[in-house]
Amino acid sequence: MTTTRFAPSPNGSLHLGHAFSALIGHDLAQARAGRFLLRIEDIDGARSRPELAEEFRVDLAWLGLTFEEVPAQSTRLASYAAAAERLRQMGLLYPCTCTRSHIEALSPRMGAEGLIYPGTCKGATIDPALPAAWRLDVEAALARTGPLTWHDELHGPQTADPREFGDVVLVRKDAPASYHLAATLDDAADGVTLVTRGMDLFAATHVHRLLQALLGLPVPRWHHHALLMDDTGQKLAKRRGSPSLADRRNAGEDGRALAERLRKGAFPAGISLANA
Numbered sequence: 001m002t003t004t005r006f007a008p009s010p011n012g013s014l015h016l017g018h019a020f021s022a023l024i025g026h027d028l029a030q031a032r033a034g035r036f037l038l039r040i041e042d043i044d045g046a047r048s049r050p051e052l053a054e055e056f057r058v059d060l061a062w063l064g065l066t067f068e069e070v071p072a073q074s075t076r077l078a079s080y081a082a083a084a085e086r087l088r089q090m091g092l093l094y095p096c097t098c099t100r101s102h103i104e105a106l107s108p109r110m111g112a113e114g115l116i117y118p119g120t121c122k123g124a125t126i127d128p129a130l131p132a133a134w135r136l137d138v139e140a141a142l143a144r145t146g147p148l149t150w151h152d153e154l155h156g157p158q159t160a161d162p163r164e165f166g167d168v169v170l171v172r173k174d175a176p177a178s179y180h181l182a183a184t185l186d187d188a189a190d191g192v193t194l195v196t197r198g199m200d201l202f203a204a205t206h207v208h209r210l211l212q213a214l215l216g217l218p219v220p221r222w223h224h225h226a227l228l229m230d231d232t233g234q235k236l237a238k239r240r241g242s243p244s245l246a247d248r249r250n251a252g253e254d255g256r257a258l259a260e261r262l263r264k265g266a267f268p269a270g271i272s273l274a275n276a
């Protein structure tokens with residue numbers, strides 16, 4: 001059975017890009033008589049606004065989407081800590097006390113997700129008094145797993161290349177897991193067989209595939225859909241003030257009609273699909 005998911009972070013209201021993504025996950029599940037899950041990704045303590053979870057549920061219902069909600073990430077911290085401990089026991093994590101400005105000052109290479117960490121703390125003696133993140137030793141991890149592949153329904157077979165990210169943080173200084181670790185564990189725990197999300201997370205899948213291999217998790221398929229862009233060619237984003245779904249709903253717009261238009265590719269003025 002196909003199980004898809006929509007996994008928003010409650011750090012801002014949902015916008016049209018989220019509606020588009022949720023519709024794709026919902027409709028793919030429906031077309032295959034499968035399940036469509038909602039998972040609130042609220043590990044980002046400082047930025048999470050708990051009241052937004054309810055807003056998201058109402059938004060999805062307004063669009064005419066039915067979903068099954070699975071437990072929010074904030075209730076799963078023990079599973080993240082256990083997985084991090086396993087990786088630590090395997091000798092694949094190392095503590096890192098570098099700050100962002102310290103890393104920037106080292107002029108590292110740019111990778112898929114910004115600066116590639118140059119490995120300064122790997123093998124170094126760490127001051128235990130300083131807050132530490134835990135990073136994955138990607139070379140050691142790959143030496144253990146060997147080459148890995150994954151499959152995207154839209155983009156075909158892929159060879160995992162997690163080096164594009166460098167030694168990613170799996171346990172943050174300020175949170176018990178990073179997005180990569182939490183989302184990978186949750187997709188497995190929730191029985192997700194088709195990870196539906198935007199192209200902005202395509203490269204992250206290389207890291208997720210590596211984590212699956214290390215932790216013995218089932219390997220789903222992926223469906224990374226094109227992103228909606230605004231008229232400046234940038235992806236819609238909460239921080240650029242794209243109108244939220246809640247604003248549209250409160251203004252009396254018909255959510256189901258909006259969903260139908262998005263399905264047909266009839267986007268509001270100024271909005272288009274990337275590379276379409």
Ligand code: GLU
Nearest residue numbers: 007008009041183197201
């Ligand atoms: N929580 C992530 C976000 O809101 C999405 C994660 C995912 O779909 O894997 O951007």
